[in-house]
Amino acid sequence: WRSRFAGDGRSTGHRGASTIPTKVRNMLRAVRPAAARGLATQASAAEPLWMPFTPNAWFNEQRSKGTARTVVRGEGMHYYDKDGRAILDCSAGLWCSAAGISPRPVIEAVKKQLDEMVYAPSFMMCHEPAEKWAEALVAEGNLEATGHTKAFFTMCGSTSVDTALKMALAYHRSRGEGSRTIFIGREKAYHGTNISGASVGGIGGNRAQFTSALIPTVDHLKSTLNIKEQAFTVGEPEEGADLADELLDLIALHGPANIAAVIMEPVAGSAGVFVPPKGYLKRLRQICDDHGILLILDEVITAFGRLGTPFAMDYFGISADIVTTAKGLTSAVVPAGAVIAQQHVYDAIVGGAAPETIELFHGYTYSCHPVAAAAGIATLEHYHEAGLYENAAAMVPVLEDALHSNFDASNPYVVDVRNIGLMGAIQLRTPPGMGPGKFGHAVMNHLWFEEDVYVRFTGDTLAFSPAFIVQKEQIYAMMEAVKRGVDAVGPRFF
Numbered sequence: 001w002r003s004r005f006a007g008d009g010r011s012t013g014h015r016g017a018s019t020i021p022t023k024v025r026n027m028l029r030a031v032r033p034a035a036a037r038g039l040a041t042q043a044s045a046a047e048p049l050w051m052p053f054t055p056n057a058w059f060n061e062q063r064s065k066g067t068a069r070t071v072v073r074g075e076g077m078h079y080y081d082k083d084g085r086a087i088l089d090c091s092a093g094l095w096c097s098a099a100g101i102s103p104r105p106v107i108e109a110v111k112k113q114l115d116e117m118v119y120a121p122s123f124m125m126c127h128e129p130a131e132k133w134a135e136a137l138v139a140e141g142n143l144e145a146t147g148h149t150k151a152f153f154t155m156c157g158s159t160s161v162d163t164a165l166k167m168a169l170a171y172h173r174s175r176g177e178g179s180r181t182i183f184i185g186r187e188k189a190y191h192g193t194n195i196s197g198a199s200v201g202g203i204g205g206n207r208a209q210f211t212s213a214l215i216p217t218v219d220h221l222k223s224t225l226n227i228k229e230q231a232f233t234v235g236e237p238e239e240g241a242d243l244a245d246e247l248l249d250l251i252a253l254h255g256p257a258n259i260a261a262v263i264m265e266p267v268a269g270s271a272g273v274f275v276p277p278k279g280y281l282k283r284l285r286q287i288c289d290d291h292g293i294l295l296i297l298d299e300v301i302t303a304f305g306r307l308g309t310p311f312a313m314d315y316f317g318i319s320a321d322i323v324t325t326a327k328g329l330t331s332a333v334v335p336a337g338a339v340i341a342q343q344h345v346y347d348a349i350v351g352g353a354a355p356e357t358i359e360l361f362h363g364y365t366y367s368c369h370p371v372a373a374a375a376g377i378a379t380l381e382h383y384h385e386a387g388l389y390e391n392a393a394a395m396v397p398v399l400e401d402a403l404h405s406n407f408d409a410s411n412p413y414v415v416d417v418r419n420i421g422l423m424g425a426i427q428l429r430t431p432p433g434m435g436p437g438k439f440g441h442a443v444m445n446h447l448w449f450e451e452d453v454y455v456r457f458t459g460d461t462l463a464f465s466p467a468f469i470v471q472k473e474q475i476y477a478m479m480e481a482v483k484r485g486v487d488a489v490g491p492r493f494f
Contacts, residue, residue, distance in 0.1 A: 074101035096327035109378030122368035129373035141310030154337035157300035157326035158192025174352030190270035240277030266312035272461035273425035304328030307421030308393035336372035
């Protein structure tokens with residue numbers, strides 16, 4: 001019964017949790033020692049690891065009980081625990097393992113680079129891997145055709161956002177418009193967790209502990225999510241493009257000469273896959289153009305095939321002045337990020353500086369890291385050589401059908417289903433008297449231990465973003481498992 005969803009992702013014929021009844025399975029788990037289950041047994045007090053975005057006290061308690069979610073290996077569509085249990089990954093890790101877990105061609109490229117040069121600074125000197133990486137990156141999709149000719153390498157999505165915001169400020173200052181210092185973000189948006197990203201982001205939990213340090217020159221548009229009128233919409237909502245006109249109100253409030261940039265996720269991913277209404281992004285682009293405001297698209301999640309196109313800009317038919325990327329940039333083999341700027345942004349900043357002076361006082365120790373460069377080049381090559389963009393596009397209608405055929409308005413535990421590209425979300429009903437997250441966390445736990453499935457949750461929303469190697473059978477299997485999980489856990493809360 002452990003062999004289903006094995007390394008090749010094929011089911012053994014039964015799509016259920018197991019041929020062994022759940023009660024028997026729980027008894028077997030109870031009598032096996034924790035070490036045999038491949039789970040940590042250290043007491044919480046002895047655990048030195050402080051985990052990110054995790055209730056650490058609770059997690060360490062689970063360690064002491066032998067019930068913590070722990071993996072030791074990953075390959076393709078699966079993680080594995082110490083006793084070899086295969087766990088189907090529905091989320092490409094954290095939206096990032098787009099080529100699957102541990103893609104061999106990328107790993108081999110990294111090994112080769114490690115033998116040649118592990119590190120070289122990128123301040124006042126350069127190296128061939130970084131130059132080749134930049135060339136490969138700006139040649140991706142339609143970037144060169146839309147004037148996106150300059151790549152600035154960072155370390156992750158958060159540092160990409162920080163870099164993009166600094167570029168916007170430097171751009172306006174170089175053009176003699178130093179009064180443009182205000183950024184416009186959006187409610188429920190996620191732009192990383194450093195101070196600048198949390199400032200332009202709109203998720204309350206990422207801001208509440210740090211309000212005294214947040215950037216004051218930031219305002220936010222309203223979220224486009226409208227469950228009351230658009231629940232269970234397939235793809236992009238037809239109505240709602242006029243929400244972009246709220247930007248005109250903020251321009252009138254702050255003054256058009258004071259706004260530096262609008263920063264926007266094409267699809268709000270981390271908050272729960274909020275799909276923009278048709279025409280919304282094009283309208284934002286037009287308003288920005290009309291008022292000399294830069295548009296920054298945060299494509300940390302959507303870049304490199306997530307919507308079935310190389311970039312979300314290709315999908316929505318728009319062009320941003322500055323684009324932030326990470327995650328799929330190296331398929332998470334090596335941490336890395338990149339900011340891609342249009343030529344006019346580069347020209348304004350570099351051309352506005354005195355000769356032989358640093359034009360942009362910004363960078364990181366690990367910018368242009370040669371090992372990251374090797375991973376980035378190999379990842380882009382692998383996407384094309386293995387046909388992963390094409391497979392992702394082919395799986396888009398499969399994910400759409402699997403989501404909406406298994407979850408609709410008749411399900412008492414579900415309030416909305418959303419999808420676009422190879423992304424989807426099931427928003428669960430928040431139990432009365434409870435804050436968001438209890439139901440979602442319980443479903444995640446159930447799926448991990450009872451269905452051998454990993455699903456990411458945010459609040460009471462289950463989010464899906466499988467790797468581009470995913471197959472039709474795996475998509476339907478994961479959704480059927482999730483349906484069983486929701487139906488099993490729901491009665492505990494309602």
